[in-house]
Structures are given as structure tokens and as C-alpha cells.
Amino acid sequence: MGKPTVLWIVGSVAVFLIMLGVVSYNGLVSQDEGVSGAWSEVQVQIKRRVDLIPNLVNTVKGYAEHERGVFNEVTEARAKISQAVKIDASALANNPLLQKQLLEAQQSLNASLGRLIAVAENYPLLKASENFRALQDEFAGTENRVAVARGRAVRATKDYNQSTRTIPTSFVASMFGFKHKDYYEAPESAQNAPIVNFGK
Amino acid sequence: MKRFIRSLFVALALVASATTNGFAFDVPVLHGRVNDTAGLLSPATHDKLEATLRDLEQKTTVQVAILTVKDMQGQDIKSFALKVAETWKLGQKDKDNGLLLMYTVKEDRYRMEVGYGLEGVLPDGKAGDILRQYARAKADPKKGTRDFDAAFTGVVEQVAAIVSAEYAKDPTGASMRGTKIDGDAIWIFFAIAVVLAGFAGAVHAALGGTVGALEGAGLALYMGWGIPWLIVLIVVGCGIGLVAHFLLEAGLGGGLGFGSSSDSGSDSFSGGGGSFGGGGADA
Numbered sequence A: 001m002g003k004p005t006v007l008w009i010v011g012s013v014a015v016f017l018i019m020l021g022v023v024s025y026n027g028l029v030s031q032d033e034g035v036s037g038a039w040s041e042v043q044v045q046i047k048r049r050v051d052l053i054p055n056l057v058n059t060v061k062g063y064a065e066h067e068r069g070v071f072n073e074v075t076e077a078r079a080k081i082s083q084a085v086k087i088d089a090s091a092l093a094n095n096p097l098l099q100k101q102l103l104e105a106q107q108s109l110n111a112s113l114g115r116l117i118a119v120a121e122n123y124p125l126l127k128a129s130e131n132f133r134a135l136q137d138e139f140a141g142t143e144n145r146v147a148v149a150r151g152r153a154v155r156a157t158k159d160y161n162q163s164t165r166t167i168p169t170s171f172v173a174s175m176f177g178f179k180h181k182d183y184y185e186a187p188e189s190a191q192n193a194p195i196v197n198f199g200k
Numbered sequence B: 001m002k003r004f005i006r007s008l009f010v011a012l013a014l015v016a017s018a019t020t021n022g023f024a025f026d027v028p029v030l031h032g033r034v035n036d037t038a039g040l041l042s043p044a045t046h047d048k049l050e051a052t053l054r055d056l057e058q059k060t061t062v063q064v065a066i067l068t069v070k071d072m073q074g075q076d077i078k079s080f081a082l083k084v085a086e087t088w089k090l091g092q093k094d095k096d097n098g099l100l101l102m103y104t105v106k107e108d109r110y111r112m113e114v115g116y117g118l119e120g121v122l123p124d125g126k127a128g129d130i131l132r133q134y135a136r137a138k139a140d141p142k143k144g145t146r147d148f149d150a151a152f153t154g155v156v157e158q159v160a161a162i163v164s165a166e167y168a169k170d171p172t173g174a175s176m177r178g179t180k181i182d183g184d185a186i187w188i189f190f191a192i193a194v195v196l197a198g199f200a201g202a203v204h205a206a207l208g209g210t211v212g213a214l215e216g217a218g219l220a221l222y223m224g225w226g227i228p229w230l231i232v233l234i235v236v237g238c239g240i241g242l243v244a245h246f247l248l249e250a251g252l253g254g255g256l257g258f259g260s261s262s263d264s265g266s267d268s269f270s271g272g273g274g275s276f277g278g279g280g281a282d283a
Helices: A003-061 A068-084 A089-094 A096-121 A124-128 A130-165 A169-176 A188-192 B002-018 B043-060 B077-088 B124-136 B148-169 B171-175 B183-203 B205-223 B227-249
Strands: B034-036 B063-069 B098-104 B109-115 B276-282
Touching: A003 A068, A003 A089, A003 A096, A003 A130, A003 A169, A003 B205, A003 B227, A068 A096, A089 A096, A096 A124, A096 A130, A124 A130, A130 A169, A130 B077, A130 B124, A130 B276, B034 B043, B043 B063, B043 B148, B063 B148, B077 B098, B077 B109, B077 B276, B098 B148, B109 B124, B124 B148, B124 B276, B183 B205, B183 B227, B205 B227
Parallel strands: B034 B063, B063 B098
Antiparallel strands: B098 B109, B109 B276
């Protein structure tokens, strides 16, 4: 092996390692962004759900003016969750406590919406109205979208965490401070329980 | 040395396979636009729906598929339909304009899973409305009606009418098809890459190896593939680069016939890479 050959080999190895480092770093950055993006999508979908509420409340009010209690309940739950969807998505991505609060706010909103729907079921004219049915579809749809977005956020976090622990990205992760992200995973029962049975 | 190379490849294959993950249950195989695994449709309706949906895709690029299943084995239809739609990748990659219409016999549920790109023209309320008015009204086994031919035909006609009307307003949507690099182009790039590495290798074998490795790395970077592929491509590229010089010298360079094997003329149907976010409705 002459001197030039050794140089070529050393040079190739160096280029290879630099390439590997660059790709690892870029991959971690984009996965990190991906987790924040996925949580922001959860917020977008919850917001979309929250924005539908006035429409539903007004529709039900048209038929059931005197059911004050349930309207107040929905309005309160709505105010609470409106705060939660304003949080910065990257803060949400890194803080399981905030995730838990968001999920609980969403569950209490679902519960109060469930009672509103149950009240509405007592008014046959309302129940049969095309507008009310379409709204029920929209609510069922947004609920599903929130669930899908949450599932994807958890998956994105798991993928990111896996990268911070597997070779070769783990070296780059520890060098540049990409930390493991904790996340809040709802118990299976709470996730699948049909709190509101829309679309029947 | 041989054993080392072999174990290296086994290791690489393991790394590559470890990163792919599957679904917990089997998504039905995509056989065409109409996948009537529960056998609810007459052959005539089956063919008619296939033709209607093919026309729709040719006109608007929107991909609609139909699936009937006998039993979801306890699955929730929302997550079932989403997994199927995600696996089949209905809709064009850059437009997410796919739609899955499904029905499950045992659970007696219809579901319309609407891709991101179609949520505007088919909001959940509209989707549910179509299912109730055209599907439920014709085939509702609990009420003794079972005209699934009419049910699916009605829904498909509605969806096709709505989508076509939208694309007539916005015809730019119709021109964007085939953003993928086709098979032939990849082979031409490959040939150029080998020739470049071969020239470098003529100066020095290690230079050929380096160029090959860089080409492999560049490809992985450009395609945005993960680390396992980066490593595989660098190693393979380096290997090809080391020998490319001899390949070219042996006269193989000019003689490599890159056969084209595109089957675009056939009638096969496959998803275009569209994404879904859980939009749609069931009834």
C-alpha cells in the first residue's frame, strides 16, 4: 500500500463519516419538527371541533330554548379547551403534562357535547332536521380527526425517541442535545370509549 | 473475505427490515377499484362501477375505491377504513384526492373515508348525507332492503358528479399526474453514475470507490431515505465504483441493455400515494 492509497482510504472514511453525521443530524431535526408538527395538527383539529360548537348550540337552541344548564356546560368546556389549543405546539410536544391537560379538556368537552346531543334527541323535529344531522356528522368527523392526529403525534414521538437511542443517530443526538421526549398516552379504555355516540 | 461480505449484507438487510413496520391486522389486497370481498354486487354492477371510477380518474385524477367486507373482527369502522385507505394510498401524492367507500356486512356499517384533498368538496356532513340518502335508503338489511347494486351505484354517481363539477370549475387540478420518476429515468441515472465512477476509477480504483460512495450518499439524501438506506447505498456505490472501471474496460459499459419494463398500458390499478386524516362519515 503506497502513501496515496492510504490517503484515499482515510479520505473516503472521513467523507463517509461526515456524510453520516450530516444525514443523522438532518434526520433528527426533521423528526423533532415532525413531532411538533403532529401536535400542532392535533390542536388544529381540536380547534376545528371547537369552532363547530356555536353552530350546534344555536341549532339546538332553536328547538330547545329552555335547556339552559347544558348550554352553559358546553360553553364552559369550550372556554377551557380554547386556552389549551393556544399553547405553542413545540411546548406541547415536549410536555406530557400539557398533553394530559389537553386530552382531559377534550374529554370533558366530549362529555358535555354528549349531554347536549342527548337533550337534542328528545326533540323529534330537531332530530330529523337535515342541518342537525349534518352537524352530527361534522362532530363525529372532527372527533375522528382528533383521534387520528393524536395517534400520529404519539407515533411521531416514538419514532423520534427510537432515533435518539439507535446507532448511528444516537451519537449525533447526544452530541447536539436531542433528548428523549416523554409523552402522555391515554389509557386504552379512555381512548376507545365512545363518549358521544354521534351519527346514529 | 467472502464470509465477511456475506455477513455484512445480512446485517444490512436486517437493519433495513427493522425499520419497516406492519399493521396489526391484514388489510385486504387491492384487486382493482371495486373490491367486493363480501360478494354483494352483481357482475354487471361490478364492471359498471369499475368503468365509472376509471373514467372519473382519467378526467379528474381522483381515485375512488370500493371495499365490502364480511366481518371486521371487532375493529371500529373508522380506524379500519383509515388503515385500508392509508395502505392503498388512494389519491395522487401531491393532491391527496382519494376516497374509500366501504361496507361491512356483520357490523352493518357504511363508511366514506375522504382524503385530505377532497375534504373541501365533500365535508363530513355531505358525505354522511350521501350515505344516508343513497346507500342506507337502498340497502338497509335491518329493514329488509338489500339492493347493494343500487346503493353503491347511487353513492358513486353522487360522488362522481360532485367531484366532476368541482374539477370543471378548477381544471388545473386535472393536469397534475405522474410526479414520480418513471422506471426508465432511474436506469439512465444509474448508467450515468456508473460511467462517472468508472472514469474516476480509471485514474485510481479508490477514487472510483469514493465517487461511487458519494453518488450513493447523494441518492439517499436526494430521495430523503433513512440512515439504513444511506449506509446501504454508500457501501453498494463504493463497491460499484471500485469495479466500475473494470466493467467499463471490459466493454460492458456500452453493452448494458437497460430493458424497459413499464406496464403503464395495462389496466392495473394502484394507489397514487394520497394521504388521509380521518375525514368522512359513516352511516
